[in-house]
Amino acid sequence: MAAPFKNIAITGANGSVGKVVLKALLDAGNFNITVLRRNNSSSTFPDSVKVVDVDFDSVDSLTAALAGQDVVVSTVGSEGLNNEQKKLVDAAVAAGVKRFLPSEYGCDLSNELAAKLPVFAHKIEVEKYLEEKAKTTPLTYTYVYSGPFLDWGLQYDFIFKSTGSKPDLYDGGDTAFSTSTLETVAQAVVAILSKPEETKNRAVRFQSVVTTQNQLLKLAKEIEPERVWQPQAVKLDDITRVADERLAKGLYDIQTFAPYILRAVNDSRYSPTFKNLDNELLGLKQLTEAELKEIVKASLNN
Ligand SMILES: NC(=O)c1ccc[n+]([C@@H]2O[C@H](COP(=O)([O-])OP(=O)(O)OC[C@H]3O[C@@H](n4cnc5c(N)ncnc54)[C@H](OP(=O)(O)O)[C@@H]3O)[C@@H](O)[C@H]2O)c1
Incomplete structure (x- = not known):
């Protein structure tokens, strides 16, 4: 060895x-x-x-x-x-x-x-x-x-917009993706x-958990039922088209690049759910739904 x-x-x-x-x-x-x-x-x-x-x-x-x-x-x-x-x-x-x-x-x-x-x-x-x-x-x-970061991605409204009450749901929000804290x-x-x-x-x-935007929304609704959640349907094609136009103009900033990452996370053709996980090799546990809910809760409180 x-x-x-x-x-x-x-x-x-x-x-x-x-x-x-x-x-x-x-x-x-x-x-x-x-x-x-x-x-x-x-x-x-x-x-x-x-x-x-x-x-x-x-x-x-x-x-x-x-x-x-x-x-x-x-x-x-x-x-x-x-x-x-x-x-x-x-x-x-x-x-x-x-x-x-x-x-x-x-x-x-x-x-x-x-x-x-x-x-x-x-x-x-x-x-x-x-x-x-x-x-x-x-x-x-x-x-x-690692997939997109879970805690960071919630904190910065990236994988799911936890501030406000109008989270964007990309192409329906049902694509499963691996995510890690x-x-x-x-x-x-x-x-x-x-x-x-x-x-x-x-x-x-590896992953801390596999989730979807709709699961994150479901948990957010359970944690804060009094917030009037109004998810917004967003098409990945629309945001990546705008990103392509910005790129063609030579605009190399986060506004240009974020839609491509959102595409990779929310479009199943991009392998967002990992296969052949190394969690066991690396001794990494996965989260239960209750633990995931705690992380969502912490992001809603921010
Ligand atoms: N999966 C996700 O959701 C996710 C989210 C965020 C980031 N990431 C990835 O994680 C990695 C790190 O990102 P981050 O956001 O942690 O980075 P960051 O906070 O923007 O920067 C980290 C450090 O990089 C150093 N640095 C900056 N410009 C540099 C340069 N031109 N040459 C050499 N060093 C430079 C600086 O360190 P010093 O000033 O100390 O030298 C800086 O503190 C990236 O690959 C990023 O794509 C992934």
């Missing part, structure tokens, strides 16, 4: 995902963690965390920072998804890093339709880059496919690092 990884470098560790992953890695207690922070970053970390400031444009700077590391866990946000991550991969190869987890944490990009969505172009490019490196160097990779994502990362062989050069897929 391959020894678990020990020396872990994490980038983007102050972001929505990075913060939770960093805490889980620290709490696990068996890793030596180094945070790679951009030179000009305003991110702050507790004094107990080892932080190295790096120039993400310089492979040399990144290579020096990665000396002695076994793993790079990338949780960089959208702006760092392409060039910065490719440079990080080059640096990981140069420094002799064994495993690279690119910043994924979402849809199953092995689905051919999902892989063609413009919003995922940079992630796909990095995946291809890693796969090439894995053929010719000792670097290996793991892709973390941020804590499940973080626990998955910890488990991957403890199982190097089983998670080598492949995607892991």
Whole structure:
């Protein structure tokens, strides 16, 4: 059995995902963690965390920072998804890093339709880059496919609009999709690092639960029957058509990209319900309906 990884470098560790992953890695207690922070970053970390400031444009700077590391866990946000991550991969190869987890944490990009969505172009490019490196160097990779975040997605009105009383229901709201809490994502990362062989050069897929927008609406109605819920029917074709038009105008922002993610989550042709789950391998429990209801309740109270 391959020894678990020990020396872990994490980038983007102050972001929505990075913060939770960093805490889980620290709490696990068996890793030596180094945070790679951009030179000009305003991110702050507790004094107990080892932080190295790096120039993400310089492979040399990144290579020096990665000396002695076994793993790079990338949780960089959208702006760092392409060039910065490719440079990080080059640096990981140069420094002799064994495993690279690119910043994924979402849809199953092995689905051919999902892989063609413009919003995922940079992630796909990095995946291809890693796969090439894995053929010719000792670097290996793991892709973390969690589905859309459950707690985060409710908090930010993404998978279901929990503020107000007019949630959008995409194409009827009955498409089942895998979704994970941020804590499940973080626990998955910890488990991957403890199982190097089983998670080598492949995607892991897991979920906290499978749900639908209509199930979330049903739970919301049970929790707050006094709110006059008026769901709004929205066609995915309509919102992605607008996104296509924005893209053609060169508008690369969240307004353009969000509809494509909503398509991947709410259209069954995009494999939003994961098959061949790795929950058991990674020791990740799934939520009961009562636990799901508690998470919905917390989002309604926000
Ligand atoms: N499944 C879902 O529902 C879902 C939701 C949100 C995000 N995600 C995914 O999760 C991943 C992380 O997203 P996030 O929202 O957590 O990120 P974020 O909060 O926007 O950013 C995370 C960190 O990335 C670093 N960063 C920003 N620009 C960079 C650049 N140009 N080069 C290098 N580093 C840069 C910064 O760290 P420093 O300043 O410390 O260097 C920043 O704090 C992404 O792949 C995203 O697509 C998935």
